[in-house]
Amino acid sequence: MTDMSFPELRTVGLDGMLISFGDTLSEPANRAALAFRAAVEREGWDGVEETSTSLVSAFVRFDPLHLTHETLRARLKELLQSADWMAADLPEGRRFFRIPTVFGTDRAPQLAEAAEAAGLSEQEAIRSLSEARVRALTIGFAPGQPYLGELPDDWDIPRQQALTRSVPKGAVVVAIRQLVLFSVSTPTGWRHVGQTAFRLFRPDSDTPFVLRPGDEVQFVATEPDKLANMETDPDGGAEWEVIA
Known part of the structure; x- marks a missing residue:
């Protein structure tokens, strides 16, 4: 209605x-x-x-x-x-990014907690998060930082009651059927479930904010050693294509 x-x-x-x-x-x-x-x-x-x-x-x-x-x-x-x-049709010029991501391990230590809140096993959570194709709904809070969604209903989980003191830039956090990919290191009330080497904010570039509202993202599961090899690349191993 x-x-x-x-x-x-x-x-x-x-x-x-x-x-x-x-x-x-x-x-x-x-x-x-x-x-x-x-x-x-x-x-x-x-x-x-x-x-x-x-x-x-x-x-x-x-x-x-x-x-x-x-x-x-x-x-x-x-x-x-x-x-x-x-x-209405979404705006033209949107892009689809596939971003290598480590889920869980010591790189993203709150995966198990988030999975439990979603009623999933850790493997089910990784599969759900890595298969989801989410839209950059808006940019905000920090330079170039996207709110991405919406995830399946399982991920309608609340924020934490207390803040995590700091998560690193490139962190993927989850709550209320959304993911946030952090452009800077910051405190957060969302659970840290994935880690990328993708640099969202590039102040020396002609386009300092990499993602734009309407772009789509898939966080593709990878191994910690492979991610470590991507950390000197501003794209963090990501690939992208124009979709509209």
């Missing part, structure tokens, strides 16, 4: 508009946010200065001295009415 209260268009501060397609994460709402942002970009409206997305919303920042709130609101409403955004 469709929630008739969405999409919702709201003013944010003096120079922002937020278009929300849901109040909880779902594949259709995330699809809508990504597709609608791409549509706004294609319109190329003079006065729009920036667009971005969160899990279920698109944000438009504009110059209110050049483009009035009333004009932008009218244009956004017209664009919203032009398509079924929940069923």
